[in-house]
Every structure is written in C-alpha cells, then in structure tokens.
Amino acid sequence: MALLQISEPGQSTKPHEHKFAIGIDLGTTNSLVASVRSGKADTLSDVDGKHLLPSVVRYSADSIVVGLAAKENQVKDPHNTISSIKRLMGRGVEDLKAQFKSLSDELPYEFAEGDSVVPRIKTAAGNKTAVEISADILKVLKLRGEETLGDELEGAVITVPAYFDDAQRQATKDAATLAGINVLRLLNEPTAAAVAYGLDSGAEGIVAVYDLGGGTFDISIMQLKQGVFEVLSTGGDSALGGDDFDHAIAQWILEQAGVDSSELSSSSLRLVLQEACSAKEALSEHTETEIKIDFSADKNWTGILNREILNTLIDPLIKKTLMSCRRALRDADVDKEQVIDVVMVGGSTRALRVREQVGEFFETEPKVDIDPDRVVAIGAAIQANALVGNDAEGNLLLMDVLPLSLGLETMGGLAEKIISRNTPIPVSRAQEFTTYKDGQTAMAVHVVQGERDLVDDCRSLAKFELRGFPSHVAGAARIRVTFQVDADGLLSVSAKEETSGIEASVEVKPSYGLQDSEIEAMLKASMEFAANDKDARSLREQQVEADRVLEAIDSAMADDGEEMLSAEEREAILQVRQELEISRHNATEAQQLKDAMSKLEKVSAEYVARRMNASVQKSMAGHQVEEFK
Amino acid sequence: MSDSIFNLNYFEIFSQPVTTEPDVNLLKQKNRELQQQAHPDKFANSSDADKRLAMQKTSLINEAFETLKKPVSRLQYMLTLKGVDMNGETDTSMDGAFLMEQMELRESISEVRNQAEPLDVLATMLADLKSKAKNLTIEFSESYELDDLEKSREIVRKLQFISKAEKEVNEIIEQLEDELI
Numbered sequence: 001m002a003l004l005q006i007s008e009p010g011q012s013t014k015p016h017e018h019k020f021a022i023g024i025d026l027g028t029t030n031s032l033v034a035s036v037r038s039g040k041a042d043t044l045s046d047v048d049g050k051h052l053l054p055s056v057v058r059y060s061a062d063s064i065v066v067g068l069a070a071k072e073n074q075v076k077d078p079h080n081t082i083s084s085i086k087r088l089m090g091r092g093v094e095d096l097k098a099q100f101k102s103l104s105d106e107l108p109y110e111f112a113e114g115d116s117v118v119p120r121i122k123t124a125a126g127n128k129t130a131v132e133i134s135a136d137i138l139k140v141l142k143l144r145g146e147e148t149l150g151d152e153l154e155g156a157v158i159t160v161p162a163y164f165d166d167a168q169r170q171a172t173k174d175a176a177t178l179a180g181i182n183v184l185r186l187l188n189e190p191t192a193a194a195v196a197y198g199l200d201s202g203a204e205g206i207v208a209v210y211d212l213g214g215g216t217f218d219i220s221i222m223q224l225k226q227g228v229f230e231v232l233s234t235g236g237d238s239a240l241g242g243d244d245f246d247h248a249i250a251q252w253i254l255e256q257a258g259v260d261s262s263e264l265s266s267s268s269l270r271l272v273l274q275e276a277c278s279a280k281e282a283l284s285e286h287t288e289t290e291i292k293i294d295f296s297a298d299k300n301w302t303g304i305l306n307r308e309i310l311n312t313l314i315d316p317l318i319k320k321t322l323m324s325c326r327r328a329l330r331d332a333d334v335d336k337e338q339v340i341d342v343v344m345v346g347g348s349t350r351a352l353r354v355r356e357q358v359g360e361f362f363e364t365e366p367k368v369d370i371d372p373d374r375v376v377a378i379g380a381a382i383q384a385n386a387l388v389g390n391d392a393e394g395n396l397l398l399m400d401v402l403p404l405s406l407g408l409e410t411m412g413g414l415a416e417k418i419i420s421r422n423t424p425i426p427v428s429r430a431q432e433f434t435t436y437k438d439g440q441t442a443m444a445v446h447v448v449q450g451e452r453d454l455v456d457d458c459r460s461l462a463k464f465e466l467r468g469f470p471s472h473v474a475g476a477a478r479i480r481v482t483f484q485v486d487a488d489g490l491l492s493v494s495a496k497e498e499t500s501g502i503e504a505s506v507e508v509k510p511s512y513g514l515q516d517s518e519i520e521a522m523l524k525a526s527m528e529f530a531a532n533d534k535d536a537r538s539l540r541e542q543q544v545e546a547d548r549v550l551e552a553i554d555s556a557m558a559d560d561g562e563e564m565l566s567a568e569e570r571e572a573i574l575q576v577r578q579e580l581e582i583s584r585h586n587a588t589e590a591q592q593l594k595d596a597m598s599k600l601e602k603v604s605a606e607y608v609a610r611r612m613n614a615s616v617q618k619s620m621a622g623h624q625v626e627e628f629k
Numbered sequence: 630m631s632d633s634i635f636n637l638n639y640f641e642i643f644s645q646p647v648t649t650e651p652d653v654n655l656l657k658q659k660n661r662e663l664q665q666q667a668h669p670d671k672f673a674n675s676s677d678a679d680k681r682l683a684m685q686k687t688s689l690i691n692e693a694f695e696t697l698k699k700p701v702s703r704l705q706y707m708l709t710l711k712g713v714d715m716n717g718e719t720d721t722s723m724d725g726a727f728l729m730e731q732m733e734l735r736e737s738i739s740e741v742r743n744q745a746e747p748l749d750v751l752a753t754m755l756a757d758l759k760s761k762a763k764n765l766t767i768e769f770s771e772s773y774e775l776d777d778l779e780k781s782r783e784i785v786r787k788l789q790f791i792s793k794a795e796k797e798v799n800e801i802i803e804q805l806e807d808e809l810i
Contacts, residue, residue, distance in 0.1 A: 184673060228661045323807045330803065387673040397665055423695060426669060428688040486684055487669040 019154040019388040021184060022145040023192070023380025026134060026158055026172065028086040028241060029214030029347060031055045032374060033141040034381035035149060036390065041196070041381045043374045044148045052373060053144075056083040057136050059123035066140045075274065078108040078266040080123045084243055085137075087215045088130040089175075090168035092117045108266035131175045138179035152540055155182035157384040159376050161216040162188035163236035163403050165449050166461050166491050173488070184387045186488040189213075190220035191231055191398055192379030193345040197370055198224045199382065199396075205340040206232070208328075210358055210366065211376075212321065213346035215241040219325045221332040221339070227395035232332035233422045234403050235324040240317065242280075242348035248313040249276035249305065253291060257301035268295055279305050284350050311353050318357045325361060331422045342366040347373055400425055402485055409446035409455045411436060418483050421451065425489055430482040432498075434475045442467040443479055445495055462493065469497035535590070542593040546584045549597055553577055553604065556611065564610050573607065576600045634667075634686055639693035639706060647707060649770045651697060660694045700762065701788050704769055708785065713778050715785060723786055731790050738797055742805075751802050755795065762791050 022044075025032045030052040034043040043051045050068070058070035058081040065073075074081045088096065093111070096119055112120040112127040120127035138158075145153055158181070160172050169186055176183045190209035198207070204224050211218040218236040222229055250272045254261055261269065275291050282289040288306035295301065329336060342358060344366045349355065359366050386396045402425050407417040410433070418431050435443065443466050450458030469477060478498035485491050496503045553573070561570055576599050583596040640647045643659045665671070667690060672683040696702045705715050738754070741747045765784050772780040 185670070225661065228665070230661070326806060327803060330799065383670075387670060389674050394671075395665075397661075397668055397670065399661075399664055399668070424691040426684045426688045427691050428685070429692070484684075484688070487687075 018390060020145075020149045020151050021154045021381075021384035021388040021390075022142075022149075022156045023187075023377050023382070023384045024138065024141050024156050024158045024181075025189070025192075025377035025380060026086065026138065026141075026160075026175075027055055027213055027376075028084050028216060028243065029055060030373065031137055031141060032377035033145050034374070034377040035145060036381050036385035037149070041378045041385070043377050044144055046144060053137070053140060054083075055085065055137055056081060057085070057133050058082075059125035059128065061124050064125065064136055066137055075267050075270050078270050079110055080125075082109065082121060082123070082128070082133050084215055085130050085133045087239065087243070088119060089134065090165065090171035091119070091130070093119050108270055131171050131178060134172070134175035135178035138176055138181060142179055142181055153182075154388045155184040155384070157185045157187050157192075157380040157387065158183060159187050159189045159192050159380050160489075161211075161213070161236065161238055162190050162218040162220055162231075162234040162400075163216065163238045164489075165238070165404050165459055166406075166489070167459065168238060169489055173490070183488075184384055186490070187380055187383055187398070188218070188220065188231070188234065188400055188403075188489075189216075189376045190218045190234065190345065191222070191229060191400055192377075192383065193343060193375045194220070194222050194224065194229050194379070195382050195396070195398065196375045196379035197341075197343045197367070198229060200370070201341075203341060206332075206334055206338050208325070208339050208342045208362060209345060210321070210325070210342055210349065211236075211345040212348040212354060213241050214348065215239065215243050217241060217321050217324065219321070219328045221328050221334055228397045228399065230399040231401045231424075232334060233328045234401055235328035235331070236403075237320060237324060240320060241346075242277075242351075244317050245280055245314050245348065245351065246273050246276045248317065249280055249310070252305075252309070252313055253293065253301070253303070256303050257293070257295070259295060259299075259301075264295070280310065280351065283307055283310050284352055307352075314351070314353060315357075318354055321354075322357065322361050325358075336362055339364065343370070343375075344368050345372050345375055400487075400489070402427065402489065404449045404459075405451055406447065406449050406461075406483055406485070406491060407458070408433070408481060409448060413455045414453060415448050415450070415455045415458050418481070419485065425485050426487050428482065428484045430480050433479045433481060435472060435477045435479075436474055438473050439471045440474065440477070441469055441471050443477075443495075445481060445493070447483075447491070447493055461491065464493075464495075466495045466497065466502065469500045469502045472499070538590040539587070539593070542587075542590040542597075543584060546580060546593050546597060549600065550577065550581060550584065553600065556607075560611065560614070564614070565607060569607070573600075573604050576603045634689065638710060639696055642690065642693045643697065645697075647710065649700075649704060649707070649766050649773070651703075653698065656694065656697060660690065663690050700766065701785065701792050704766070704781075704785050704788065707773060708778065708781060711773075711776070711778060713782060715782065723783060727787055727790075731794065734794055735797075738794070738801065741801060748802065748805055751798050751805075754798050758791050758795050758798070762788060762795075765791070 020035065022033050022035045025034075032043050032051055032053065034041055045051045046053070046067075053067045054071040056067065056071040056074065058065045058073050058077065060080060070081055071083070074083060094117075110122040112122050118129050120129055121133070142153065142156070145156070156176070158172060158176055160169055164172070173183055173186060190211045193209050193211060194207060197203070197209075204226075207222050207224055209218070209220045209222065211220075216236065216238050217240045218234065220234045221232045223232055251261075253272055253276060264272070272293060275293055279289050279291050283305065288304055290302065290304055292302045293300060339362055342362045342364055344355065344358070349358075349366075349368070349372050355366055355368060382396070383398060385391060386394070401422045402419060403421060405417045405421045406419045407415040408431070410416045416431075419427055419429050433443070444463065445466060446455065446463045447461045448455055448458040449461050452458050466479060469479075476499075479495060480498055481493065481495045483491060483493055494503065557570070557573070565573070580596040580600050583593055587593045587596075634642060640651070642663070643651075643656055645651045645655065645659075664687065667683055667686040669680060669683040669687060672679050675683070696706050708715060734754070741750055744750045765788055769781055769784040769788075772784065
C-alpha cells in the first residue's frame, strides 16, 4: 500500500511516531520506573499514587506479591518474603559466605541445598534465584509503564551500580529478559543521576556523583559539556550501603540488650533490623530517638540512640566511601578544587552525617535539592527516550567506563590485566600468550575481574579451554585472546591460536552466574505467558498498520478519487475499505487484519498504478527526457 | 565518518600531527565529536550489523584516545608507526647509571614511611620524576626525528621505568592519605 502515499520528497506522510520507552531503577530497597511524556521526564506512580515500589517480593503457594504489601509481611513471614535481593545478584554461594560472615544469620532465608553455584532461596512457591526474584519486581514495573503509557513498550534502560562487575550486570540483564523486557541499555546509576541533574541545572564542568543506596555505593567523577556526559572515573563498593548502617545499629542494639543474635529467630532478627532502620531515619530529623523491642514475651528492651552514638557506629562505613572518592579523583586525574558540584544520590545520603562528611571531604556543600530517590530513574528515562529515537536534537551522549580491571590468569595464579579499570567503553583489546611446555596443544583461559594481583583475590568470571592447536616447542604457539566490552559494560572473550587459526569464543557467562540451561528452564516456565504476549503484540502492530492504510486510502480518494476512478471502481474500493475498518475494531487475531489489508491492496492495485503514472508525468512535465538519464 | 577510520593511524583519527606533545584539550574535544557520530547509543535502532560496526568504531576511537592520552603509550605508538613493536621485546639493555638511579629511588620509596613528613618527600619525588620524564620526552622527539630508533627505544624503556615508579609513589600517597581520613 506504500505506493498510495505519494508525498513531496523529504516529507513524510506518517505522523511523527512516538515510541514508548521507560527507565527503571532496580534498587536494593526501592525500585522506580520513569518515562518521558510530552518532553518531560518523571517517575510513574501506581494506582495509589505511590512512586516508590519497595523491592520486596512475597511468595506463597498461589501468588506473588511485590512491593508495600509484601514488605508489610516481612516480620510475619520472613522465609517467604525476600528483600534486598540486589545484594545477591551475580553472587555465588561462596561469595555470600564471605560477604556475610559477620552476621551469618542476617539473611533470614533458607537456602536450598544442591550442587548449583547459584544460591536458591526456598520459598512457598519453590526455590528462587536472585535473577527470578528481581524479574518479579521488574514485571511489576514494566506493567506499570505499559498501563500508564497505554501502549507497547519499545524497551527499557535499566540502571545498575557503576561498580557492578560483569557477573552482576549479566544477572541484571538476565532478570530483565526473564521479565520480558527488551533492554535498550544497562546504565550506570551515577551516570543516570548526572544526566537528570545536568540537564536540569545546565551545569557544565566537573561533577562528582556520590551515590549511596541501600546496598551499594558508587562514586563517579564526570565531565559535563554540551550534552556530553563523560565519565572520567568511577569507584565504589557493590556491597556497602544503608543496609550496613542498619546492621551496625542492630548489632549495637543487641549488645546493649545483652542478646546473642544466634539465639534469635528470623522474625526477631528482622524486627531488630527494622527498628534499627527506623531509628536511623528518625535521627535525620531529631537528635535522639527511643528504641523499644519485644524480643519475646518475657524479654524486652528500651534504649536511647542519639546522633553521637550513631556517628561512631557509621563513621567507619562513611570513611570507606571517602577512600573510594579519593581513589576516583586520582584515577580521573582531577583535584578536589576542580569539582564544581557534588551531587548526592540514593536514600542513604539523607543521613546528615553522610552529607557532613562528604561536604568536608570535597570542601563544598553537597547538592541535595534533587530527590535522591527518583533522580536515577529519571536519568534512565531520558536515556531510554533518546535511544528509541525520540530525542529530536540528538545531542545527548553518555560516555562511560569499565569499573573494574579485566584480566587473565597466568602462571603461578597471577592475574595479568588486559583492560584496566576506568578505560572508556566500548573497548576491545587483544593480548598474545604462549605455551610454557613443549608439545602443549591445549590451554585453559581463565578470565578474572578485579584490581588485585592474585587470581584468588579477584572475581572469577569465566573459564574455557582452547584445544587442538598444533604441537609446538614451548613458547612457539601464539594464542591471541581478545576481550570485547560493549556499551552495557558486558564482556565477551574470544581466543585464537594464530599459527593454526583454531578459535574459541565465549559470551562471558559468569562462573557464579546462571547456566544457560537454567535460564532456559526459567524462560520455558514463563513461555505460555510470553506466547500470549507475542500474539497481543503482533495484533497491536497490525492494528497500527491498518490505521495507516485506512488513512492513506482516505487521503488518496479525497485527493483524486473522483478524477481517476469510475463510479463502480470507487464503490468497490470503498466497500473493501469498510470491511477493513470493521476488522480493525473487531479482529482478535493479527491474521484477520492482514487478510483484510491484502484484499484492499488487490482491489486498489489499478488505482495505485494510475496515481503512480500521473505523479511521474507531473514531475517530468517541462523537463527533457535527457535530464532523467 | 566513513568506514575508512579503520585505515587511519591514531593521530590521523584525531586530526593531529604525529607529535610527542599533542594538544590534550583538542584531543578531548575531537574525541567528543567522534563519539557523537560513532557511539553505539546513536545506533540503538539500527540493524545488528550497524550496531556491531558502531561498537567496533567506538572501540577503536577509545583505544586511540587512551593511547595518545598517556605519554608512554603515545611514544610507544609513535615507534610502531616506524615499524618498531616494543611489546614482548627481549633486548632491554639500558645504561647502568640510569638503572642505578632507579634502584636507589625504589629503595627510598620503600623506606619513605620512616621519614618525618613522608607526604612531602613523596611530593618531591613525584615532581622530580615528572621533570625527568619531560626531559626524556624532548630527547625522544629529537632521536625520533633523526630516525635513531635504537635510541628512541631506549628512551621509552626509561620512561616506562619512570612511569612505574610514579605509580608506586602514588600508591603510597593513596595509602597514607587513606590513613588520614
């Protein structure tokens, strides 16, 4: 039908097509979804007008509840109500043992036994991985986006802590895939915040974004110039956040109450953590607060927590963040004096002590006038909007970096860096290795991420073997290993023996990530849902196409239908046109619409041809044939 | 930007003459311009092939930028333009006096914590290393111009030593400063 639409060159007959995209901030404590509507980016609320979705999922045998309703059942149903799942993303069982050794019982979940390296939490709805639980949160946000925007989504930008390693990024992307979301880009949280802040304030120069969330800390040093947001360096700790403040306070409470945490039930432990969190929040407003806890029927405790005590509890944690700030400044080759603004992001920057210490460190009053909870989602929405092509001026550009060095294991368990941290991405780099034994025909490639010299101190990302290359004396084989990091910060590795051309490549499926088969199984489980989804999508697409066709035929008929068609011809076309319009509103399957459209196409084929000729004649009138050769 | 970017050398990509001291601000400006055109975000709606090409182009621009930004890698790259690949070289001869000096420096770095004002001592060391590097770069310029590749190589090797020492000094500064926070 395209030929019906003959328009001036360079002028589209299609009305400007606005594509819908969302930005998602998948947080440790709360998650948000935002989008750009009528040129303005804002977070989307649920039916009750709430923007923040607590990142809590409660599983029961027949239902999955996400958000506030789940959070309210945390103390009552601790084993089935999962919170702070982001801390487990991309983590293996071994990692968790290391990470949570101080409060081994701080995770009130039961983990399933098994040989899987990925931890699985036992719930009433079966064993759940962090990826599945995150997917359940993402589904709610996606639905909120679709319902608010009233249309299919083109895709989403999902934010991750800048300091997330490859395994954690991959896990986040897997969760989105599982939730049926087309991931336009994984975007670093501080970068997203800088976009929202930079576009809003119009600031140009060097800016530090200090992002302290519930479970992660990021610092990014950025250069803002003419719509370009260039990350100069990034640093942080993917296991440090406001949760740790709560834990420090909780430990203090237990000490004061003379209670041993190992004697407490999961419910009581949850209760202590919740009280600790409330006390922390209260101290942002007041100088002291009372804490009351009923451990059991015959054991309760009341005490006062004031700001001085709080400060001594959290100062060591804040100090850790400042050390990261210093390192990031050094990596960026920037002096503190050059930083024009420090942008505070993340709920934990509400703590007064944090603001105070950060201000002292950077010797400037930190910016707290933007909502630290929403700014990341808003930045993500702006990026999503630009990526789907709605950004008319098209100046926005985000240039990001690799947060942690990538390397390979070499002899003696040493990690040899191939790409160092803070290298701009995307980046591709190759390194040649050789064999160390005569006649060696295979080589194991072990990819690691981290800053330490020993492989054991770095994070293992992937292992694969390159086999079957010809036997050489030691040192004669040339094995070229190429790392490619894409704009999402995700790594793929390929290796090639140069003298023989033997090749091996892997998408880096992290050692501690999910196996392909596991993802497949999860996808299968949600397949039925996906099939429905796909049908709905193609019907929607055909409806849009039908609208376009109807509009085209109507405008052509109004234009020259009288001159070019006989009365019978007109009648025939109009009748089929009418059928299409009815189908447009009644069809339940895409195929019905397709049939109606091809019928209209057939009946109007002659008309199209006549219009085509007329148009060509018109445009050639007054010209010599030679000119068209 | 045409696909021929893959045929350009790093200096050409940034429209700069081959030089030991490029205008870093100009490099940064040009980098932003190139990224505006080539970055994968500008091809989010394109075919997979175009996306891939965008990733490769941007990877190349980033690699070129990083190489030219840092003095040692820049000089090393200049040598590759004259056919000298310093990666994996086995001949690492260097004059004895320089090596002796470096060994002494390493020793004072490792003992700096015993000094009364270690941060001041380290700052002096850094300034000293920077001025040495500057002089060596000028020397390199001359020998490179004269096609004395052997000498140019040796200078780069010296610069590698200096850059490594700088890194060590910075690491200790970092540790000391972290202790002060």
